[in-house]
Amino acid sequence: MYGLIGKKVKMTQVFNNEGHVVPVTLVEAGPCTVSQIKLEKDNGYNAIQLAYGSKSKNKTNKPTAGHLSKSKLETAKVLAEFKSIDDFEYKIGQTFNSSIFNIGEIIDVRAKSKGKGFAGTIKRHGFARQDATHGNKHTERKPGSIGQASWPSRVFKGMKMAGRKGSDNVTVKNLEIVDIDNEKNLLFIKGAIPGANNSPVYLLKK
Numbered sequence: 001m002y003g004l005i006g007k008k009v010k011m012t013q014v015f016n017n018e019g020h021v022v023p024v025t026l027v028e029a030g031p032c033t034v035s036q037i038k039l040e041k042d043n044g045y046n047a048i049q050l051a052y053g054s055k056s057k058n059k060t061n062k063p064t065a066g067h068l069s070k071s072k073l074e075t076a077k078v079l080a081e082f083k084s085i086d087d088f089e090y091k092i093g094q095t096f097n098s099s100i101f102n103i104g105e106i107i108d109v110r111a112k113s114k115g116k117g118f119a120g121t122i123k124r125h126g127f128a129r130q131d132a133t134h135g136n137k138h139t140e141r142k143p144g145s146i147g148q149a150s151w152p153s154r155v156f157k158g159m160k161m162a163g164r165k166g167s168d169n170v171t172v173k174n175l176e177i178v179d180i181d182n183e184k185n186l187l188f189i190k191g192a193i194p195g196a197n198n199s200p201v202y203l204l205k206k
Contacts, residue, residue, distance in 0.1 A: 003204040005052035024188040030097040053077030098185040108204040111195035115167035170194040
């Protein structure tokens with residue numbers, strides 16, 4: 001497999017062989033079940049759909065339940081596709097876990113960042129404050145001018161303004177796996193990864 005679905009557990013720290021403290025994020029990697037095999041002749045591309053976790057049956061609609069029944073699953077919290085290995089023979093219901101990773105391996109981690117609600121331009125984009133003197137009254141944190149007057153008589157798309165901050169899909173690249181606990185399917189990944197604890201993450205092999 002070229003990747004797995006997991007769950008961010010928490011951040012902690014470990015000591016390496018030199019006795020130095022290394023900050024790590026604990027990620028539960030799988031187990032993930034193959035719920036669908038997509039082939040180029042049928043779907044136009046080759047991929048493997050993995051199912052991870054479970055949720056209440058009441059929150060699973062009938063089409064999804066019928067789809068998952070082929071892999072002998074009742075529910076799934078997350079479904080995601082990953083690139084398939086050409087020479088590997090996949091089977092519906094096959095399970096993958098943390099054993100596909102190795103200590104010292106470099107991977108990419110994708111997750112949804114924490115939502116921080118509505119934020120101004122200073123917090124959201126790093127704008128500088130305006131002068132707090134010389135007639136400037138109560139506008140120290142305002143963005144300032146956002147365009148011209150008579151032309152173009154509109155605000156350009158993509159203008160950095162106040163708005164919703166966070167809750168975006170973020171990929172952190174080149175993170176090292178410091179240690180692996182295969183009994184609990186835990187990866188010790190060096191550094192921080194996006195998202196809150198218990199949120200789903202996508203582990204991508206190079």
